[in-house]
Structure formats: structure tokens, C-alpha cells
Amino acid sequence: MRQLTVSLGKRSYPILIGESLLKSLGDLFRNAGIDRNRKILVVTDQHVAAHYLPTVTEQLQRHGYPVYTSIIPAGEQSKSLQVYEQVITQAIQYELDRRSLVVALGGGVVGDLAGFVAATYMRGIGFIQLPTTLLAHDSSVGGKVAVNHALGKNMIGAFHQPQMVIFDLQALRTLPKREILSGFAEVIKHAAIWDETFFQWLTKQADALLRLRNDVLEDALYRSCQIKAHVVSEDEREAGLRKVLNFGHTVGHALESYYGYQRLAHGEGVAIGMVVASRIAALLNPEAKQVEEALTDLLLRFGLPVRVPADVDLNAILELIYHDKKVTHGNIKMVLPVKIGQVQYDQVIPPKLLLQAMDELRDNAGSTALVQEGEGQR
Numbered sequence: 001m002r003q004l005t006v007s008l009g010k011r012s013y014p015i016l017i018g019e020s021l022l023k024s025l026g027d028l029f030r031n032a033g034i035d036r037n038r039k040i041l042v043v044t045d046q047h048v049a050a051h052y053l054p055t056v057t058e059q060l061q062r063h064g065y066p067v068y069t070s071i072i073p074a075g076e077q078s079k080s081l082q083v084y085e086q087v088i089t090q091a092i093q094y095e096l097d098r099r100s101l102v103v104a105l106g107g108g109v110v111g112d113l114a115g116f117v118a119a120t121y122m123r124g125i126g127f128i129q130l131p132t133t134l135l136a137h138d139s140s141v142g143g144k145v146a147v148n149h150a151l152g153k154n155m156i157g158a159f160h161q162p163q164m165v166i167f168d169l170q171a172l173r174t175l176p177k178r179e180i181l182s183g184f185a186e187v188i189k190h191a192a193i194w195d196e197t198f199f200q201w202l203t204k205q206a207d208a209l210l211r212l213r214n215d216v217l218e219d220a221l222y223r224s225c226q227i228k229a230h231v232v233s234e235d236e237r238e239a240g241l242r243k244v245l246n247f248g249h250t251v252g253h254a255l256e257s258y259y260g261y262q263r264l265a266h267g268e269g270v271a272i273g274m275v276v277a278s279r280i281a282a283l284l285n286p287e288a289k290q291v292e293e294a295l296t297d298l299l300l301r302f303g304l305p306v307r308v309p310a311d312v313d314l315n316a317i318l319e320l321i322y323h324d325k326k327v328t329h330g331n332i333k334m335v336l337p338v339k340i341g342q343v344q345y346d347q348v349i350p351p352k353l354l355l356q357a358m359d360e361l362r363d364n365a366g367s368t369a370l371v372q373e374g375e376g377q378r
Contacts, residue, residue, distance in 0.1 A: 001016055001017065001018030001019075001021065002016075002017045002018060002218060002222050003015065003016050003017070004222065004225060004226055004229055005229065006141060006142070006161070006229045006232055006233055007229075007233040008161060008232075008233060008236055011161050013161060013162060013163055013164050013165070014032075014164055014165070015141060015164075015165045015167065015225050015229065016028065016164070016165065016166045016167065017167045017169070017218060017221050017222055017225065018167075018168070018169065018218070019168070019169050019170055019214065020168060020170050021166050021167070021168040021170075022052055022055050022056060022059070022130065022166075022168045022170070022171070023055060023059070024059070025055075025056060025059040025060060025130075025166070026059040026060055026062055026063030026065075027063070028164075028166060029060065029063065029065065029128075030063055032163070032164055034065075034101065034163075035099075036063060036064035036065050037066075037099075038065070038066075038099050038100055038101050038126075039066045039068065039094065039095075039096050039097070039099075039100040039101070040060060040065050040066065040067050040068065040100070040101045040102075040103055041068045041069070041070060041090070041091055041094060041096055041100065041101070041102050041103065042056055042057065042060075042067060042068070042069045042070070042103045042105055043069075043070045043072065043087060043102060043103065043104055043105065043106075043110055043113065043114035043117065044069070044070075044071055044072070044104075044105040044106045044110055045071065045072050045073065045074040045075075045078065045106050045107075045109070045110055046071055046072070046073060046074050047074045048074075048105055048106040048107070048110070048132050049069075049071050049105075051132075051171075051174050052105060052130075052132060052171065053069065053071075053105065056103070056105055056130070057069065068090070068094040068096075070086075070087050070090045070091075072086075072087070072110070072113065074109075075109065075261070075262075076109055076148070076256070076261030076262070076266075077261060077262075078109055078110075078113060079109050079112055079113055079146070079147045079148045079154075079261075080147055080148060081147055081156065083113065083147075084113060084116060084117060084147050087113065087114070087117050088117060088120075088121060091117065091121050096121065096122075096125070097122070098122050098125055099125075100125050100126075101125065101126045101127060101128065101163075102114050102115075102117055102118040102121070102125065102126070102127040102128075103127065103128050103130060104127060104128070104129050104130060104131075104140070104162075105130045105132065106130075106131070106132050106133070106136070107131065107132060107133035107135060107136045107139075107179075108131075108133065108135050108136045108138075108139035108140075108266060111129050111131060111136055111139055111140050111145075112139060112144075112145050112146050112147070112154070112157075113145075113147060114127060114145075115127055115129075115143075115144075115145030115160055115162070116145040116146055116147055116156075116157055116158060116160075118145070118160060119145050119157075119158040119159075119160030120158065124160065126163050127160070127162050127163065128162055128163050128164045128165070128166070129141075129162045129164070129165040129166070130166050130168070131165065131167050131171075132168070132171035132172075132174075132175075133171075133172070133175060133179055133183055134172055134175065134179070134180055134182075134183025134184065134187075134221075135179070135182055135183035135185075135186060135265075135266060135267050136183075137167060137183070137186070137187075137221050137224060137225055138186035138189075138190075138224070138228060140162070140165050140167070141165055141225055141228045141229060141232065142161075142228060142232040142236075142242075142245075143159045143160050143161035143162065143232070143236065144157065144159060145157055145158055145159075145160050146158070148257075148261065151257075151320075151323045152253070152257060152320065152323040152324060152325075153253040153256055153257055153261075154253070154325070155323075155325065159236065159237055161236075167221065167225075169214065169217060169218060169221075172212060172217070173212070177303075178265065179265065180210075180212070181267070181302055181303045181304055182265040182266060182267030182268055182304075183267055184209065184267065184302045184304070185248075185266075185267030185268065185270045185271045185274075185299070185302075185304055186224070186267060186270065187202065187220055187221070187224045188202060188271075188274075188295075188298055188299060188302065188304075189245075189247055189248055189270060189274060190223075190224045190227040190228060191223075191224075191227075191340075191341070192247065192274065192295055192337065192340060192341070192343070193227075193244045193245070193247050193335070193337075193341070193342075193343045194227045194231075194244070194341060194342075195223070195227060195341050196339070196340045196341030197341075198223050198224075198227075198341075199294075199298070199340050199341060201223075202220065202298060203297075203298055203301070205220070206298075206301045206302060209302075210302065210303075228245065231244065231245060240345075241345075243326075243335065243345035243346060244335055244343050244345050246326060246334075246335050246345070247273075247274060247277060247335040247337070247343055248269075248270040248271065248272075248273035248274035248276075248277060248335075249270060249273060250273060250277075250321055250324055250326060250332070250333075250334050250335075251269075251272065251273035251276045251277070251317070251321070251354075251358070252266070252269035252270040252271075252272060252273030252274075253269065253273075253320075253324065254317045254320040254321045254324070255269045255272060255273070255308075255309075255312070255317065256269045257320050258312060258313075258316060258317055258320060267304065268304060268305050271299050271304035271305055271306060272305055272306065272307065272308060272361075274295060274299070275292065275295060275296055275299065275306045275307075275361060276308065276354075276357050276358055276361060277334055277335060277336055277337065278291050278292035278295050278296075278336075278337055279292055279357040279360060279361055280334070280336060280349060280353060280354065280357045281336040281337050281338075283353060283356065283357060284336075284353075288336075288337060288338070288339075290339075291337045291338075291339060291340055294340055295337070295340070305363075306361075307361055307362065307363035308358050308359075308361045308362045308363060309362075309363055310362055310363045310364060312358075312362075314355055314358050314359060315355075317358065318351055318354065318355060321354070331348045332348065332349045332350075332351060332354060333345075333346050333347060333348055333349070334347050334349050334354075335347070336349075
């Protein structure tokens, strides 16, 4: 097991990465000093519950924790106010109090929803992240929790840090291939924004990572989480530096929203968004073309999309982007690469330039049917 820390003073917390950690969850909770008198609400989805909920509940109950469960439908549609209200209602019915704990067992959707429940129930209670997808290695760290609105992704949310993140690598064995590939998009993003050496390492280790070789996968997740932890420790509430983590997300979120969160997995949207941002950088500075080429090559190595789907209405995407949280005073602001391992945030992008970049990257071969996060975890 490997461990690193998100340093936030009294609210610092550990990230644990290793094999079969869920099978020793009770010990990990006790070692973290979690009082066994605290009620625990485990929030998970239907797919994950079938595989890991019995282990989690048995582990916690064996160590004397009172455990309750909330099982939500799998998929991005569950990041809604309706499902949020249902989980809050269950928390009230189970008589959770201010010392209670919410445990998020699942991917990014479960983590975001459960975290928002924890952030708002009785004005905030503790929570722990147990990510079960590769993609969630990113979303489980940093304290951003939210639900979606019809006009935009993550528009209703809060900053609420977990007490601990426990990443069991064994959980990745039950993911469908497409979800694994989607998760690598965020790993590639961290390398692209921060660490050229890591980026080159990913290029060399791509085959081993795609085979989910344990030692290489653990190294990749550790280095990726290390970057995220460092950035969050420096800028918890995204006043400046943390904005670099939004690389690829402006266009990515708009594409997800355009398809009703059903056709593009999050990582696929981010992959396309990173290439669009790189094309904009190249249009502004021809020397940045090398960044686009390197990034495109690596994304393709991991089976990720690098083209804007042919059936997209680009003006509709632009309208969705104007509802993005990162738009200020009517200005579209994006993260643009300078070189591999370095980006600039708060770059004001003229809408015509954004439309040009997306149009140039349109997939003339047509779009394919894509899947939502969490679908088919087996």
C-alpha cells in the first residue's frame, strides 16, 4: 500500500492506494481514529453494490460500526437534485446526526453526489471516498462535490474535503474496457499540465497500463494523485493555481451536457476537450502544434477520442459553454497548453476561435455510440 497526503492544515487527509484494501476496511477506519459509535451511510450505485457493498458492510459491522446503505441508479443521471433529495431523506430516516459519516462507494457520480449530501446534511458532516473506477482517482481527491443542472454540469455544489480516500486497485478488475480507457484521460491530463517526465513515462508504459499491470498501474495512480494533491494543497478553492486542473473540461463538460450525459463518458469528453484546447493554442502560436500532436498521439494510444463528433451543433456547444462556471463577465476562459507539462489558465478565448478549433477537429467519419460512467461495471 502506498500513501500520500493532501495538506490542508487541520483538514489534511491521506490517500491510500493498494490492492484489496476494501477487505481490510474496518482496520483502516479504526487506524484512522474513526469512532465506532458514529453512524455510517454507505452510498453506492446498483452496479457497484453487487460487487463490493457486502464486503464493505461486513467489514464495518465486524468492527462495530452501525451501517446503513443507499443504493442509487448507475449513471450520470443520478447526479441530480431528485436523487440528492432521496439520499437526504434516507439520512433523515436513519437518524444520522452531526457526528455521522457518509461513505461514497463507487465512481465519480457516486462520489460527487454522496459528497454533496455530506456537505449539506445538517450543514455538513464527514465523509470518506472509496473510489471504484479509474476515473474517480481524480474526482475523489480535492473536495469538489456537486450535482448537475439541465443547463450545465456540476452547477450545484460545494467544496467539502473527505476525511480519507481509499483506492482499492482490485476494484478496477470489474470495470468494462471503455471505463478503464476513460479513466486514463485524467491521468494523461495530470501529466500534460504538470510533469513532462510523467507524460513520457505514460507513453513508454502504455501497453502495461492497458493490461492493468499492478505495479505500473499503482505507480501511475500515485503520481497522478500526487499532482492533484499538490495543486489542491496550494489552492483548495480554485482561486488561481487549481484552475490548471480544468484543462479539457470546458469543452468536455459541454459535450457531456449536449448528449444528456448518456453518450460521452467523462474521460472521453475531457480527451476531446484537451485536443480542442491544444488546437486553440496552436492557432494562437504555431509552436504549440507539437503539444497537440504529442497529446493526440498519447490519447489515441489509450483508445480515447480526439475528434469532435460529427453530429454536434457547434453553436449549441458554444451556448452551453457560456453557462460554464469558468465564464466570467461574458468571457470564455480556458486552460491552454504552453508545452507538455506546462499550461496557462484564465486565457480569454474569442468565441469565433473556439468555433474554428472545434470545426477543424470535427470527426468526418461520424460519431459512435458512447457510454455513461458506471454502466456495466461487472
